[in-house]
Amino acid sequence: MKKNLGILGILLFVFIATAMGSDSFFTAYNLFNLVERSSLYGIIGIGVAFVIITGGIDLSIGSFIGLVAVTFPFVVVSHEMSLGVGLLTILALSVIAGITHGLLITKLKLQPFVVTLCGLMIYRGISRWMVADKTMGYADDKFEGLKIMVSSMNKLPGFQNVEWAKHVPVAFLILVALGIVAAIFLNKTIYGRYLLALGRNEQAARFSGINTAAMTVLAYVICSLITGFGGLLFALDNGSIQPDSFGNFYELYAIAAAVLGGCSLRGGEGSVFGVILGATLMRLLMNSISMLGISDQLEQTVIGTVILVGVIVDELVKRYAARRNAIQQAKQANT
Amino acid sequence: MSDHNSTSLLTVKDVTKRFPGVTALSRINLTLAAGEILALIGENGAGKSTLMKILAGVQLPDEGQIFVSGKPVTLDSVQASQACGIALIHQELNLSGNLDVGANIFLGREPKSFGLIDKRRIREQSATLLARVGLNVSPDTLVDTLPIGQQQLVEIARALSVDAKVLIMDEPTSSLSQHETARLLEVVKDLRSRGVSVIYISHRLGEVKELADRVAVFRDGENAGELSRDEITHDRMVRLMVGRDISQFYARKPHTPGATVLEVRDLQTPANIGHRLNFSVKAGEIVGVSGLVGAGRTEMLQVLFGVDQAVSGTVSVDGKPIQLNSPRDAINAGIALVPEDRKQQGVILQMAVRTNIGLAGLKKYQKPGGFLNKLQEGRDSANMIDRLRIRTPHERQVVQFLSGGNQQKVVLGKWLSMKPKILLLDEPTRGIDIGAKQEIYLLMEELAAQGVAILFVSSEMEEVLGMSDRTLVMHEGRITGELTREQLSEEAIMQLATGNSAYAESTK
Numbered sequence: 001m002k003k004n005l006g007i008l009g010i011l012l013f014v015f016i017a018t019a020m021g022s023d024s025f026f027t028a029y030n031l032f033n034l035v036e037r038s039s040l041y042g043i044i045g046i047g048v049a050f051v052i053i054t055g056g057i058d059l060s061i062g063s064f065i066g067l068v069a070v071t072f073p074f075v076v077v078s079h080e081m082s083l084g085v086g087l088l089t090i091l092a093l094s095v096i097a098g099i100t101h102g103l104l105i106t107k108l109k110l111q112p113f114v115v116t117l118c119g120l121m122i123y124r125g126i127s128r129w130m131v132a133d134k135t136m137g138y139a140d141d142k143f144e145g146l147k148i149m150v151s152s153m154n155k156l157p158g159f160q161n162v163e164w165a166k167h168v169p170v171a172f173l174i175l176v177a178l179g180i181v182a183a184i185f186l187n188k189t190i191y192g193r194y195l196l197a198l199g200r201n202e203q204a205a206r207f208s209g210i211n212t213a214a215m216t217v218l219a220y221v222i223c224s225l226i227t228g229f230g231g232l233l234f235a236l237d238n239g240s241i242q243p244d245s246f247g248n249f250y251e252l253y254a255i256a257a258a259v260l261g262g263c264s265l266r267g268g269e270g271s272v273f274g275v276i277l278g279a280t281l282m283r284l285l286m287n288s289i290s291m292l293g294i295s296d297q298l299e300q301t302v303i304g305t306v307i308l309v310g311v312i313v314d315e316l317v318k319r320y321a322a323r324r325n326a327i328q329q330a331k332q333a334n335t
Numbered sequence: 336m337s338d339h340n341s342t343s344l345l346t347v348k349d350v351t352k353r354f355p356g357v358t359a360l361s362r363i364n365l366t367l368a369a370g371e372i373l374a375l376i377g378e379n380g381a382g383k384s385t386l387m388k389i390l391a392g393v394q395l396p397d398e399g400q401i402f403v404s405g406k407p408v409t410l411d412s413v414q415a416s417q418a419c420g421i422a423l424i425h426q427e428l429n430l431s432g433n434l435d436v437g438a439n440i441f442l443g444r445e446p447k448s449f450g451l452i453d454k455r456r457i458r459e460q461s462a463t464l465l466a467r468v469g470l471n472v473s474p475d476t477l478v479d480t481l482p483i484g485q486q487q488l489v490e491i492a493r494a495l496s497v498d499a500k501v502l503i504m505d506e507p508t509s510s511l512s513q514h515e516t517a518r519l520l521e522v523v524k525d526l527r528s529r530g531v532s533v534i535y536i537s538h539r540l541g542e543v544k545e546l547a548d549r550v551a552v553f554r555d556g557e558n559a560g561e562l563s564r565d566e567i568t569h570d571r572m573v574r575l576m577v578g579r580d581i582s583q584f585y586a587r588k589p590h591t592p593g594a595t596v597l598e599v600r601d602l603q604t605p606a607n608i609g610h611r612l613n614f615s616v617k618a619g620e621i622v623g624v625s626g627l628v629g630a631g632r633t634e635m636l637q638v639l640f641g642v643d644q645a646v647s648g649t650v651s652v653d654g655k656p657i658q659l660n661s662p663r664d665a666i667n668a669g670i671a672l673v674p675e676d677r678k679q680q681g682v683i684l685q686m687a688v689r690t691n692i693g694l695a696g697l698k699k700y701q702k703p704g705g706f707l708n709k710l711q712e713g714r715d716s717a718n719m720i721d722r723l724r725i726r727t728p729h730e731r732q733v734v735q736f737l738s739g740g741n742q743q744k745v746v747l748g749k750w751l752s753m754k755p756k757i758l759l760l761d762e763p764t765r766g767i768d769i770g771a772k773q774e775i776y777l778l779m780e781e782l783a784a785q786g787v788a789i790l791f792v793s794s795e796m797e798e799v800l801g802m803s804d805r806t807l808v809m810h811e812g813r814i815t816g817e818l819t820r821e822q823l824s825e826e827a828i829m830q831l832a833t834g835n836s837a838y839a840e841s842t843k
Contacts (some may be wrong), residue, residue: 189705190697197694201683207642207674208695208749209666268685325736326355 003262004274006313010306011281014288022291028167034287036150036169040233042279043175044250045257046182047226049275050219052258053186053199055267056105056112058220060119061227061254064097065247067123068231073136073241076143083142090228097123098224102217120251127243136241143236149174150237171233175276178226183272195219200268256307257282262314281306343405344369344532345390345421345501350399352385357738357768359385360556362399367501372523372533374547376540378576378795380739380768382556383536387503390534391423392416422494423503428486430478437461437474440493464492468522483629484515491522495531502526503534508542509794510628513833520546538795540569541829554578555768569825573797578769585776585801592804593618595654596788597670597757599639602648606634607812611648614807614814616757616788621779623803624792625828631812632792633675636759639790640672641665652756666695669756673746673763675792681746682734689716689730692748719748724774740771747778758782760791764798776802796825810834 019026044061051058068090076086097119104115138147148155153173154165186192198205198212206212234250235241259265260281261274285306289299347365351358360382367373375383388394390401392410400407403419410416416423430439437457438445446456461474470488478486487507494502504523508516523533523546537543543550550567552559552575560575577584595615602612612635616622624632637643639650641659649656657668665672674680682691693700693712700708716730723744727737734742743763750758760779764772779802783789793799799806806818808831816831 188707190701190707191705193690193694193697193707197683197686197690200685201679203680204683205694207640207662207672207680209661209663210694211661211663268683 004271004277006317007260007262007274007277007281007310010310011277011284014281014284018284018288018291022288022293025287025291030287030291032152032167032169034283036171036237037287038276038280038283039169039171039175040230040237041250041253041257041283042276043171043178043233044227044230044254045261045275045279046178046272047223047230048251048254049258049261049263049270049272050182050195050222050226051112052255052263052265053195053267053270054216054219055199055202055265056216056219057116057255057265058101058119058223058227059113059116059251060097060101060123061223061251062247062249063120063123063127063251064094064224064227065231065234065250066241066243066245067127068093068228069235069238069241069246070127070131070136070243072232072235073138073140073143074131077137077140078131083146090232091225094224094228095221097228098221099217101224102220105220106213106216124244127246131243133243136243138236138239138241146232147236149233171237174233179272179276186270186272191215191218196268198267253279253282256303260307260310342368344371344403346402346405347386347390348400348402350386350389350396350401352382352389352394352396355736358556360389360396362557363553364558365551367532367534369500369532370527370530371548372527372535372546374543374550375534375536375553376538376543376550376572376576377553377559378769378772380555380766381553381559381576383553384505385556386553387423387505387534387536390416390421390501390503392421393423417497417499420498420500421503422497422499422501423505424487424490424494424507425505428483428490430486430489432479433477435475435477436465436472436481436489439478439489440464440474440496442493444497460496461492464496465489467495468492469518469525482515484511484518487511487515487519488522491526495526499531501532501534503536505536506538507535508537508539512627516542540572540796541825543567543572544569552576577797584773585798587621587776587780587802587804590619590784592620593786596652597639597790598649598651598654600649600651602635602638602650603646604631604634604638604812605643605646607631608646610811610813612814614817616790618756618786618788619783621783621789621791621802621804623799623806624790624809625794625796625799625806626809626832628794629811630809630832632809633761634812635809636672636674636761636790636792639665639759640670642672666753669754670759671695671750671753671755671757672759673743673750673761675761675765677739677742677746677765682742684735685733687731688720688725688727688734688737688745689713691734691745692716692719692752695749696753715752716748719752723748723751723778738768738771740767740774743767743771743775747775751782755787757788757790760789760793762793763791764793764795796828799823799828800825808832 024030048058048061071093072086072090075081075089076083101115101119104110105112149170151170152166153159153168153170154162156170159165194210194215198210198215202212257278258270258275260278261271263270282303285303286299289302290296343366345367347363350360350363352360363386377383389396390410392413392415395411401410408419440461441457446453458474468488468491470485472485478489507519511519520542526533535546544567547567548564550562550572554576559578562571594617596618597616599612599614626632638645641662641664644660650659652668659665678684689712693716700712702708713730720727720730725741725744725748727741734745764775779789800823804820806823807814808816808828810832815834818827
């Protein structure tokens with residue numbers, strides 16, 4: 001928690017500054033959208049955090065989201081299968097992708113960067129070819145039930161007449177539930193401990209009897225499952241899917257969220273809460289840029305700059321802490 | 336003792352260096368005359384390497400001064416050190432194997448013509464330098480294709496190319512064969528006759544006796560004493576290094592071993608195919624494994640621990656053959672390994688002491704649903720910290736900030752909590768201070784008394800002599816001999832370690 005104070009500070013600062021600088025920011029409509037979008041990015045951020053914690057990376061997330069978003073209506077609408085078959089298909093896709101990434105990385109010892117970079121290209125091509133670049137829609141009635149996940153809480157049974165529920169995106173509830181489960185898994189179970197240990201030092205973990213290959217594959221499967229689910233949410237929310245571009249760069253946003261939230265790309269470090277804050281900050285910045293009338297051509301530049309500054313500050317703080325610790329140790333050793 | 340006279344080429348005065356948790360050097364003094372070979376000895380962790388790094392400009396001292404030819408100097412970079420005529424030849428060779436000999440000698444200082452590397456000049460000058468170190472290879476030879484002994488000579492040629500007046504050699508013979516060693520010693524003597532001064536760091540007291548004009552001994556980061564040429568004897572050197580009578584230092588008591596616990600039959604390791612290893616270890620027995628660096632000892636332990644898979648052969652525990660496909664299999668069979676590379680394989684430096692101690696046995700703390708019983712884990716690690724006297728402010732301290740000896744105790748603690756039947760130790764006392772060393776010896780003794788079978792690899796002669804009930808000696812992947820406590824001597828180990836397997840037979 002202490003680690004995330006910096007980013008929490010930036011988050012509050014940007015939030016207050018935007019609220020003061022723009023009339024339309026602090027409105028129910030805008031905040032609802034902000035929270036919903038932040039939640040979706042937070043979800044895929046948590047997914048990629050699992051592989052980053054093992055010292056890996058997943059660059060295929062954006063393309064995979066595109067693949068899921070295209071495949072689902074392709075199965076359910078174009079081929080008129082049932083919703084269940086559609087869901088099973090994307091579930092199977094996610095598991096297969098995760099296992100494939102994981103096995104290539106652990107058994108063939110390929111670099112995660114290379115494996116998932118190839119995934120990025122492969123999945124995008126399949127998406128486009130499968131539907132011949134046709135825009136896929138989610139207007140069919142079959143999707144109505146699923147769309148509750150990207151609407152407000154008052155659509156849920158039992159909350160129809162609750163006034164505040166209409167301001168709470170269901171996606172946010174999903175994020176909270178997923179976040180709690182992920183945090184418990186990472187911090188309270190022996191498997192989470194295994195993941196953190198192998199991310200820090202794969203060799204020492206293996207020498208301690210941990211099946212590091214199996215744990216790494218598990219991390220990629222978790223990542224792909226969450227990505228697949230996140231992709232479905234993004235698709236339902238968006239409604240109209242361009243096979244050649246839907247999901248582009250999402251992997252970078254997810255990775256940026258994880259890094260902003262304290263994940264080290266060297267592995268072994270990361271908190272679920274931090275990742276959620278990271279994703280929120282990124283969405284907030286995008287929102288603020290349009291609210292404050294900054295040219296949206298500068299959007300990525302602003303986000304990139306904020307991430308860079310965040311990482312630099314984080315590094316400086318770490319060095320300061322390490323030096324203080326060393327001095328303390330030297331003092332103890334001398335007494 | 337050490338007179339800071341004006342004729343000394345290099346003078347180290349009251350140098351102190353601290354690292355987090357440990358004072359590596361404490362008011363060290365050293366002098367070196369022109370054309371002198373000074374042997375620097377001391378146990379691992381005595382501070383030799385730290386001082387060498389300071390002299391090479393890799394680290395700055397916290398206190399004290401260094402004089403070259405009587406003038407105070409600041410060695411704040413490798414370049415500054417080279418400018419003073421000091422060159423360090425590292426324990427691990429620092430050559431680029433993918434480049435040729437000439438390119439390595441002139442790396443970073445390439446002679447140029449028209450802005451491009453002048454290969455002809457490199458070739459000519461390299462040939463001269465190679466002749467000086469008695470190495471008869473073309474400067475165009477790729478370094479990777481040379482045996483390690485010749486690579487060592489390339490390193491020396493590189494040092495000579497910067498016109499080094501002081502050559503620091505850190506364990507230059509640790510991976511050389513007997514023949515290569517003899518060659519190297521000749522080269523060093525030749526350099527001396529040309530006026531080059533050498534600081535020679537070695538654990539091989541035989542070499543030191545042959546080579547050194549003077550011996551300086553470090554112990555726990557302090558000057559422990561000096562011996563002039565005619566005072567150099569094996570016993571005096573050991574006594575200064577250990578600081579007390581060795582008979583008290585090593586704890587091994589006479590005893591009778593129990594039944595055979597570990598039995599290895601015709602084991603071929605992937606690193607040394609064609610050599611079959613056969614031996615056994617009994618309950619309560621401490622078996623030492625001696626040999627040169629690269630003799631295949633670590634590779635053998637890694638196969639026994641399931642890190643690498645055997646090509647053929649059987650490993651039995653308590654008479655039952657076991658499959659070793661992963662460290663998990665080994666752990667399940669009651670085998671534990673304290674690996675050679677502590678920081679990479681033994682501990683997870685950035686994690687807490689308690690996390691490290693609990694790591695191998697997390698399944699013990701598993702509650703339904705995979706939840707971790709942190710309370711029990713904490714209690715057990717606290718007990719282990721007490722039992723092994725691990726000096727840490729608290730159990731949540733990050734292992735990184737512990738001294739080497741305490742880090743090693745964390746590794747031991749991890750395994751003791753698993754109650755192993757067989758304990759494999761790979762250089763268990765490397766880089767740790769004398770106090771912790773003795774504690775580890777006592778622990779080995781205690782575990783053996785409880786019936787644990789211990790197999791320990793060590794390059795430290797004194798340790799093998801002091802602790803083993805029986806010693807296996809390896810050379811180039813095979814076991815060249817087995818020495819009982821009665822047959823055990825430094826001479827016997829060195830003969831077998833350099834491949835003279837007839838030796839053991841002749842003494843029987």
